[in-house]
Amino acid sequence: MPVSLIVLTDFFQAANRALDYATNLAEPLGARLVLLHVHRDSVIDPEMFTGKLSNLSKEAINLAMRSLASNLTVPVVAEVGHGRVASAAVDTASRHQPALIVLGRPDYPSTPDELVHTTSLDILRLAPFPLLVVPHARATTAPPRRVLVAVDGEPFGLGKNAFSARHLLNCLSAEVTVLYVAPDAEAQDLGSAALEAVRQASLVANPTHLRMRTVVHDNPGRGILATAQATEYDLVVLITRPRSFLGRLFHRSITSQVLLHSPLPVLIVPAL
Incomplete structure (x- = not known):
């Protein structure tokens, strides 16, 4: 099985930065990307993955995922999960056994640290996989050296x-x-x-x-x-x-x- 990097996406800026970063890593690692979007099934969502939710229809999500995948220069598998982001990420990780789980860190300019609920901490509590968190403003064109x-x-x-x-x-x-x-x-x-x-x-x-x-x-x-x-x-x-x-x-x-x-x-x- 090839090395996999799971990349969480909700189509906002932070997720796009994470996808760019993961793409830059995938080529030297000889890895494929597992692009994961989690459809939130509850209107009341306690998670703050991006600070706002992408309330897209199933058809719109599939179209957006195909669009993202078609623009990538590395092998990619696209999946759609349901429910809480951390649980869906852990379920995907259990099947793909990734080298990394990659996600973006959204901007919280006016929210105290005590009130910020990050998906990354939830994933760390549920699964022992290495986790890469990319800041929303971090634009990259090359792997880290x-x-x-x-x-x-x-x-x-x-x-x-x-x-x-x-x-x-x-x-x-x-x-x-x-x-x-x-x-x-x-x-x-x-x-x-x-x-x-x-x-x-x-x-x-x-x-x-x-x-x-x-x-x-x-x-x-x-x-x-x-x-x-x-x-x-x-x-x-x-x-x-x-x-x-x-x-x-x-x-x-x-x-x-x-x-x-x-x-x-x-x-x-x-x-x-």
Whole structure:
């Protein structure tokens, strides 16, 4: 079975950015795209995938999907799901076993973080697949070459997700920098443990080429955001642990903070 990338679309700007980004990844990865639109069956929809819903008829959806697929230069399969977006995405992922699930991050200019309900966090709670979130304003014409990998310094294992992440970074010939955010200057020495954790997890095919960067900041999420700038990097990778998704206040987690505010696309690779 070929490598697959599932791309969620609702035909709005954020989804179109995600599709462009996934298309740029598909060719070097030798992957096909699984284009997924989820028809919302309820008028009262608690999810905020794009901030507004595409209330299209079945015929209009099929026409829009055929139009998107016909303009792509890589192999594509188009599917229509029903119900909640996260559940439909997980069902599709269970059948296609994708290397990545890709979706756009819409603009929430006036909504407090506490009120933002993101589909990405729902998917992460339901399925352990690597997830790539592309900001709505991120226009791309080429695959990422400069990758920032943020880790907490503790050992981790990726299981089957190691192949997806390693395949991505290897096929892109990406320059990988490991980032450790230290709470104070005395903790900077822990950066070497972070680098070793990435090497031991087999995240990259050639771990001897890894670069290391340590930033002092009392808030890990803000430290990552301050470092992840487009002038230096093209993609942020977060290694997240199961505990990151436990509890009810997901907006307080580092993952949520970076997802909501990163100017760069964010690839979340769940650890075991």
